[in-house]
Amino acid sequence: MPKNVLITGGAGFIGSHLADELLACGHHVRVLDCLAPQVHGDGGRRPEYLDPSVELVVGDVTDPQAVRAALQGIDTVFHFAAAVGVGQSMYEIAHYTRTNNLGTAVLLEALIEKPVGQLVVASSMSLYGEGLYRDADGQVRDMGERPLAQLRAGQWEWQDAEGRALVPAPTPETKAPALASVYALSKYDQERLCLMTGRAYGIKTVALRFFNAYGPRQALSNPYTGVLAIFAARLLNGNAPQIFEDGLQQRDFVSVYDIARGCRLAMENEAAAGEVFNLGSGVPYTVREVAERVARAVGREDIAPEITGKYRTGDIRHCYADIGKAGRMLGYAPQVNLAGGLTELAAWLEGQAAIDRVSQASAELARRGLAL
Structure with missing residues (x-):
């Protein structure tokens, strides 16, 4: 049966792909998005990639009136609205806490007044901190944070x-959180x-912990977006991708198409209510x-x-997803491998303009003693 779906933050990278996925299945999609300049550029214009069938409501998730208006006639909510960026979160603390924590609280108070049937919240692999490891005896180890002297x-x-x-070993949903950044703390709070x-x-609620999503529509000029988009922006401007540590x-x-498919599966599966799922590829690659x-x-x-x-x-060494639970309960299975995903990404990048702001972002972190 078609549903009336609201996606907060739905004009962004992952939200817009989810909108496409839901529209293809016959659902009506409304988006609430503030069109933040860091993501969408100046001017507050509707993104060209957003399907014309999507009803766009421009508003802030921290505004109770805007949220209540966006919820009218809605029976399913995907809560994606969030400020994103581990490094930036460590100095724009009020902004991240306001958008992510307060924004979620405002949405939930509106849902208490007018409950919907389903709520799916986008969480993050960042809340795990370090992934799990196996020692020489085959025992699984949870290591915590690397000592500063070691780094x-x-x-x-x-x-x-x-x-x-x-x-490194695959990290399941049962691993205890290790919250090493304001961003990670806020995503765990949202969840x-x-x-x-x-x-x-x-309200049937599901939390989905996204791993490193990539694909078309990432904000190439945002230095706090996904690492593949950051690398692409550097290369499009003739600059070398900068990699911390030794690159290993x-x-x-994980492809954004697989993320969108996993979100739809979580909405369709009533047994998922109350559960937390990893959405990743299950395959580790070195950053280099x-x-x-x-x-x-x-x-x-x-x-x-x-x-x-x-x-x-706050940087971690290794982390990749155990996606077994999502496979068993949701029928989730990644369909886009890295080679195929990068081929499509490269095709999309042709003709794209990117302002390389990575050096400025790195300098800001160094100035504050957050990158050494």
Whole structure:
């Protein structure tokens, strides 16, 4: 049966792809978005990529009146509205807390007055901190944060007490949060607020922890967007992608199409209510390898990544998703591999303009002692 769906933050990268996914299944989609300049540029114009069938309401998720108006006639809500960026969150604390924490609270108070049938909230892999590891005996280890002295010495990898290397292992939803940034804290707050309020008021609520999403429509001029878009912006301007540490840290890169499909599956599966799911690819890649792949995809193999040997406060070494639970309960299975996803990304990048603001962002972090 067609649903009337509201996506907060739905004019952005992931939200707009979810809108396409839902429209293709016959649902009506409304979007509430403030069209933030850092993401959408100046002017507050409707993004060209947003399907004309989408009803766009321009407003701030922290504005109770705008939220209540956007909820009229809605039976399902995807809550994606959030300020995004680990580094930036460590100095724009009020902005991140207002948008992410207060914005969620405003939405939930409106839903208490007028409950909907379903609520799906976008959470983040950032709340895990470090992923899990296996030691030489095959035991799973939860390591916490790397000591500052270790990072200053340039010792990037985790080792056991005997100096043996620990091997990254997939991270399941059962891992305890390790909140190393304001952004991570705010995403965990969004997740828990939605789940507890949904339980209290009979709203079927699901939290989805997104890993490193990539694909067309990422904000190339936003230095706090996904790392693949940041690399692409550097390369399009003839600059080398900058990589912290030694570039061998591992991440889980997942196509935005798989994320959108996973969101729809969570909406369609009533057994998902009250649950938390990882949405990733389940495949780890080093950041250096991904930078080299992006360079090949956009025809700039001549630009090698710059391995800085520096580190940022709160950075983790390795983390990739265990997607078994989403597979079992939602039928989620990634359909876009990295090679295919980068080919499409490169095609989209042709003709795209990007202002490279990475150096300014890095300098801001260094000025504040957050990157050394």
